[in-house]
Structure formats: structure tokens, C-alpha cells
């Protein structure tokens with residue numbers, strides 16, 4: 053049975069299969085290779101996907117769902133959802149736990165459910181072409197997708213009845229399709245500009261090895277932004293001429309969107325495009341007004357120049373992360389519809405100063421790569437080894453609203469890292485662990501992947517308990533976090549599958565719903581499966597966690613083995629910052645933690661039973677004061693800030709003074725100057741020379757650096773000061789100092 | 802790839818906690834930087850989870866353990882700064898075969914800062930003053946401050962090199978502008 057590759061795009065999707073050394077992109081019954089990722093819900097309960105669905109957008113925008121992928125794996129309050137709400141004609145509503153739902157014809161649908169319609173379409177196109185059932189697929193995702201988005205994509209696959217063999221990053225898939233079986237040795241960039249997102253990856257290809265050196269992206273940048281520029285131009289001109297704001301008219305806006313996109317596409321072929329919308333609006337007397345205008349490549353290029361420049365900022369970053377310059381590259385692979393624009397092709401070849409790989413179809417190459425990998429995973433094709441990276445830094449929430457890095461972005465995957473923590477309070481019963489992805493040290497500026505409570509460890513004085521938190525990123529880029537107590541085999545380990553999206557039960561319910569509706573037309577009214585199960589507790593799929601006693605508030609973790617930790621002095625008094633701390637949940641006391649004597653690696657207890665008994669772990673987002681709920685202090689891995697010795701502390705402060713002195717141009721210390729400095733020639737090794745070069749570069753940037761340093765130092769205080777703060781219970785949570793450490797020793801047991 | 806024998810995977814998975822990063826990548830400890838990527842590719846070909854999809858679950862788990870350790874070894878050794886930090890740890894204690902990435906990174910950063918900005922408060926202070934002098938074009942003062950910085954940190958190669966450059970190439974400042 054063939055396994056297929058699906059490019060599930062924001063704007064368009066594509067399906068391919070690899071067999072007997074050939075890769076075929078599979079067309080639908082109309083001979084179309086590309087399927088718009090649009091789903092239309094008709095009044096009779098039936099649905100359509102693709103071109104016919106897209107045709108409904110103008111007449112029934114509220115029942116036609118386009119670009120659902122923008123919402124996939126997002127929280128309702130996120131910027132991306134706000135932006136989508138502003139431009140979408142369909143109804144985006146809030147579901148349980150800050151999830152996003154779409155309301156269409158009295159149904160409420162989860163986003164993976166919408167994506168599943170598209171996946172199901174791709175599946176049936178493949179089945180029709182291959183003349184056999186298809187159940188296995190590799191699905192591609194933007195390289196820059198975070199864990200929540202990846203999980204949601206997997207959920208969509210499940211709902212569509214597919215076994216998702218792998219999630220593959222789109223640029224990696226493109227590189228695979230380009231290099232497969234050609235025995236190349238090349239370093240290439242993949243420039244992937246789609247409908248709503250931009251990704252760039254730099255890869256090293258060595259015959260059957262495809263190693264991603266770095267990947268960067270912008271999830272707010274794509275061909276639709278180009279359309280928006282044209283829409284703005286048209287709407288502004290129309291407003292000044294007719295005093296009518298077309299943007300407030302849903303139907304006019306849809307027409308503008310379609311016309312702007314068409315004009316943009318025309319400009320990839322011709323030097324000049326004509327936009328004509330008859331009957332775009334009516335004047336006060338009820339006369340039809342039409343919009344007609346020409347646009348040249350030159351004018352268009354001025355409209356979007358800054359957007360193109362933004363893609364190069366991302367390319368700069370990617371090169372820098374890979375420690376390369378454009379001179380190190382052998383070529384660029386262009387992916388995505390907008391890269392058909394000569395404007396973009398020219399800009400890209402100028403930026404990279406190298407060849408654009410011509411033998412690559414920008415709309416199909418991603419699906420082809422996915423198909424090749426799918427075939428090799430099921431043994432139909434020879435293997436290639438795809439070595440990818442994680443696009444975002446993985447972080448753990450610590451005291452003071454900060455998030456400490458555990459795994460840096462662009463670290464290769466699969467990978468696992470363990471950090472050790474200890475309790476902060478005497479006889480503390482549980483700790484709360486929050487996991488983030490992003491590049492900010494401030495928790496809120498990162499994406500929350502999930503939070504969970506861990507308990508069941510021994511009751512002991514603070515610092516006597518050790519808790520190992522293991523972070524794993526698998527080959528799909530999906531994150532798993534496990535907390536366990538290595539000291540006591542009797543205590544359960546809690547395995548958490550982080551997910552902002554649907555629970556297993558919800559997915560199952562949706563799958564069943566669709567199995568029913570596959571036979572009959574969809575029921576137009578009544579509560580949907582998603583609604584019916586909305587009451588189910590979510591977030592924590594961990595059996596053990598669900599059965600835990602009430603978590604202690606203000607449970608700050610501190611390092612178990614950190615030599616510098618002087619618990620009794622440091623925390624002689626229980627912190628007084630407890631007031632106002634929210635009780636996380638109300639688990640009945642009699643629900644004792646189920647334990648497993650030896651098998652600490654496996655989940656414990658029965659989730660259904662535990663959940664049924666009323667355990668509830670709501671995702672608590674945004675509400676309340678974060679700093680008071682934090683329960684982890686940062687690991688000491690950030691050694692220069694957590695140096696146990698005084699030297700580190702002093703250095704941090706000294707650094708600040710130095711920089712200040714520099715900024716204010718303080719007098720040089722002539723009085724202390726001494727001339728008897730030995731000047732004998734030095735043997736510098738290569739790394740010294742590098743440092744020196746970097747230093748020379750640094751010089752003009754000094755003020756900049758100073759501000760970064762300030763930022764880094766702001767939370768670091770001399771130990772003494774900290775101790776006082778601790779003793780008075782004041783500001784204890786504001787200090788992410790040496791309260792916690794990643795155990796440098798046998799991090800893994 | 803799938804020729805990697807079951808016995809080999811089992812053995813490696815069982816030994817994992819005793820192998821240092823060089824052994825995991827099948828490298829000699831003084832392997833040149835260029836050999837590290839090749840070793841990563843070679844070992845990944847054999848132990849990447851994708852190549853063992855058909856294996857029984859227990860074996861898949863072992864392959865995953867090995868693959869994750871290979872990646873970790875690569876993430877530390879491919880970066881000369883992290884590698885240096887790791888080598889020192891290994892020299893100090895043969896049993897500490899792993900090093901958290903965040904720790905390797907932080908120590909490497911600290912090492913760089915020590916060289917680039919100074920390790921002692923006074924070293925840092927005078928070095929920063931010297932840099933400010935240079936930015937203003939006051940080479941005489943820069944030289945004095947550098948020398949002072951060196952009295953506090955005679956072994957700082959960065960301070961020393963800058964001072965040498967100042968003394969050796971009196972017109973250097975003009976060129977730098």
C-alpha cells in the first residue's frame with residue numbers, strides 16, 4: 053500500500069507519491085495538481101474543498117473557510133488570531149481553554165477539523181489516482197512551526213483518518229526532492245515564501261544526507277501581505293474618489309482580494325496588469341460603481357519592496373545562525389507561489405549572489421519531498437537521512453516571570469536534555485512546571501506549550517528533594533516533557549504530552565462524528581462533538597498528574613546539589629509573597645497518587661478515573677500575576693549569572709559599572725596606570741584571533757551591547773542583597789539568581 | 802541503514818551512560834573539527850529513528866536513545882567553544898561523560914567574556930576605558946589604560962593583542978576609523 057506525501061499549505065495543498073524511483077504529483081479529477089486549502093460548507097450540510105470551494109468565497113464568505121492553517125495550534129488571544137479575525141469573513145470564536153474555533157452554519161469546528169477536510173480531499177485524490185486505499189502519509193509543516201502547531205497538524209491527520217508517518221519541515225522536504233538520488237555535495241538555501249508564512253533553511257546535502265544547518269522564519273509574512281498592499285492602494289483611491297470605504301463591505305472586500313491576487317499573479321507573467329471590478333459598490337443613488345486600474349511591475353515592486361527586504365532580514369539571521377555567509381552557498385531553491393514573481397527571483401539571486409535552482413517547481417517540490425520520504429519510511433524507496441533542527445528555543449518558566457533556555461534554537465533533533473531541580477519549601481508537595489518556546493527571556497513573550505504539576509515525591513525539607521525534568525524534542529519537532537524523582541523508585545514519574553489543542557478523547561469524538569457523517573449529510577444544528585466534550589478536562593494528559601494532591605502555591609524549586617545553596621540561611625523564613633497566590637486546582641485529598649514501585653518511566657493510574665473524580669487542571673493563561681505563581685527558579689546552567697562563588701557576582705556588577713563609565717565618558721584611570729607591562733610577543737592561537745576579530749567588530753557596537761548587558765544584569769544581584777531579600781520575604785520571586793541548578797553531573801539517570 | 806544489527810543497537814544503548822561524546826561519535830579525542838560533521842553523518846545513517854521504523858517498540862526506544870545522544874554529542878563537539886569546555890570537564894573527571902548544552906554554552910560564553918572584557922573588575926574597567934579612548938581616537942590614553950588592565954590580568958590575550966597592535970601600528974587608529 054502506497055504512502056503519500058502531503059503539502060498542507062496555508063493557501064494551497066498538494067499530494068504526491070513516490071514509486072519505483074519516480075515521483076508523481078497527483079492531479080484531481082479535473083487535472084489540477086494544486087488544491088486551494090479552502091473548505092465550503094453548503095446549506096444542505098455538504099462540504100466542498102478546493103477550487104469549487106474557493107469560488108464560493110465571494111458569494112458566501114461567511115461559510116467559506118480559507119487559510120485555516122494560520123489559526124492552527126494558536127491560542128485565541130494570540131496576535132495571529134487577532135489579525136485573522138480582522139481580515140476573515142468567517143466567524144472565529146473562542147473555545148474552551150483559549151482554543152480557537154470556527155463557527156459556520158451553526159456548527160462549531162476546531163481548526164484541525166477544518167484542516168482535516170483538506171487532508172481528506174488529498175487522501176481521496178490519491179486513492180482515485182492510485183486505485184487503492186491510502187492510510188499512511190508524511191505531512192509537511194513550515195519549519196518555523198512551534199510544538200503546538202505541529203501537534204495540531206498531527207491531530208488533523210488523525211481526524212482525516214491518516215497515520216502520520218512523519219511531520220517534515222517544508223524546506224527540508226524541498227531540499228530532499230531537489231537532491232534525492234543525485235549524489236550531490238552542496239550547500240543550499242531554501243527560500244520558501246508561501247501565502248502567509250516565510251521560511252528559510254540552510255542545508256548541507258551530501259549524497260543521501262540532508263543536514264539542516266539552520267532555519268529561521270516569519271509566520272506573519274507571505275503572498276497575502278502583497279495582496280494587502282494592492283488592496284490598500286485600491287481601497288484608498290476608491291475612498292478618495294467616491295467617499296466609500298470598500299473595506300467595510302464584506303462582499304466588496306472579497307472582490308478586492310480576488311482582484312488584487314489576480315493582478316499579482318498576472319505580474320509574474322506580464323509587465324502590466326489590469327484590475328477591473330464591475331459593480332464593486334453602489335453610490336448614494338444606487339448606481340453601480342466600477343473599479344478599473346492598471347498596475348505596472350514597477351509600481352507593484354515599490355508597494356512590496358519592504359516586505360521583500362524583511363525576508364532578507366530572516367535570511368541574514370539564518371546565515372548567521374549557521375555561521376556562514378552567502379559565499380558559502382552553492383545555490384538557492386525557491387519554494388512557494390510568490391517566488392514566481394520576477395521581482396522576487398531577481399532580489400533573491402542578488403541577495404544570495406548565486407544560482408537559482410531552475411529545475412524545481414515551487415508549488416510541487418514540497419509534496420514531492422514528502423512523498424519521497426514517505427516511500428522510504430515504508431521501505432518502497434531507498435533511504436535518505438534527514439537531519440533537522442528545532443526552530444525555536446525550548447524554555448522552562450522560572451521565578452520572576454523569566455524563561456530559561458534548556459535547548460537552544462537550531463539545535464539538531466532528536467535531542468534530550470535533563471535539568472535538575474529541588475523544592476523550595478519544607479515539605480512541599482508539588483511543583484508547577486511551565487514549558488515555553490521562543491527567543492525571549494520573558495515568559496509572556498514566548499509561546500506556552502503547556503504547564504503541569506508534579507508531585508508525589510518524598511516529603512522532605514527544602515533542597516532535599518531532587519526532581520529531574522527531561523525535555524525531549526523528537527524528529528518531528530514535537531516536544532515531550534517528563535518529570536521524575538530519581539531518588540525514590542516508589543514515586544511515579546509523570547509523563548506529559550504537551551498540547552494546546554485537542555485531547556485524545558476529543559479527536560476520537562471528532563473522528564466518530566465524521567464516520568457517521570460520511571454516510572449521511574452533516575447535521576446542520578445541535579451541539580457538535582467538540583462542544584459536547586468541551587467540558588472534559590484538558591491540558592494534562594498525564595495520568596499521574598491528574599491524580600495529584602493540590603499543588604502548593606509559591607513552590608519555588610531550588611537546586612538539589614548546588615554546592616552554594618544555603619537553604620536555611622537563604623530561606624530561613626517561608627516567603628511571604630504567598631498572599632494572593634492562586635490555588636491552582638481543587639483535587640480531592642483522598643485522590644492519592646497512584647504509585648509504581650519500579651517502573652518510573654511509565655504513566656501511572658487511570659486517567660479517566662482520575663479525571664472523572666473531578667481533577668481539573670485548567671490552562672491558566674494570561675490571568676493574574678505570573679510572578680506570584682511561578683514555581684521554578686532558573687537552572688544554574690547560565691553559569692556566569694549563577695556562579696556560586698562571589699567572583700561571578702562581583703563580575704556582573706563590575707560589568708555594569710564599566711559600561712556606565714564608558715557611556716558617560718568618565719576619566720581614564722591615569723592615577724593607577726603603570727608602565728611596566730610586559731610586552732613580549734604572544735603566541736595567539738586561532739580562537740584568540742577569532743576573538744580579536746570579533747572584538748574589533750564589537751567596538752563601535754558598545755553602547756548596544758551595554759543595553760543588552762543591562763538587561764541581562766538587571767535580575768542579578770550580589771548574593772548578600774539577595775539573602776536579605778529572601779529573609780524579609782521581599783522580592784524573593786523577582787530574583788532568578790542561584791536558586792536552581794541544572795545538575796551538571798549525571799543529568800540522566 | 803537497516804543493516805545496523807540489533808545486537809549493535811542493544812550494546813550501544815546499554816553502554817550509553819559510560820560513553821563520552823567522542824566514543825558516541827566514534828571519534829578519537831583529538832579529532833579535527835572537520836571530522837566531527839562526517840562522524841555525525843556516519844553514525845546518524847546507522848541510528849536515525851527513521852531507519853528503524855519497522856523495529857519492535859523496545860528496539861525503537863533504544864535507537865531513539867542512541868540517536869538523541871549522537872545529536873547531543875554533535876551539538877557540543879561541533880562548536881569549538883563548547884568542545885573546549887567539555888574537554889576540560891572530561892579531563893577533570895572521566896566519569897562525567899555528558900554536559901548539558903545550556904551549561905556548555907554558558908561556560909563558553911563566560912570564557913569568551915573573560916577574555917573579551919576581563920575577568921577582574923579592574924581589568925574590565927580599564928579595558929573598557931581603553932576601548933572608549935580608542936573610539937575617541939585618544940591612543941595615548943588607550944595605551945595607558947590597556948597597560949593598567951594588564952597589570953590586573955597579565956594573562957589576558959585579548960588585552961595584550963590590542964596593546965601590541967597599538968604599539969606596533971601607530972597609525973592603526975586612523976585605519977580603524
Ligand SMILES: Nc1ncnc2c1ncn2[C@@H]1O[C@H](COP(=O)(O)OP(=O)(O)O)[C@@H](O)[C@H]1O
Nearest residue numbers: 061062063064246247275276317320388389390
Ligand atoms: N504566479 C504567481 N505569481 C505571484 N504570486 C503567486 C503566483 N501563484 C501563486 N501566488 C501566490 O502564492 C501564494 C500561495 O503560495 P503557496 O506556496 O501556495 O502558499 P502556501 O504554501 O502557504 O499554501 C498566494 O499568496 C498566491 O497569491
Ligand SMILES: [Mg+2]
Nearest residue numbers: 061222246388
Ligand atoms: Mg508552501
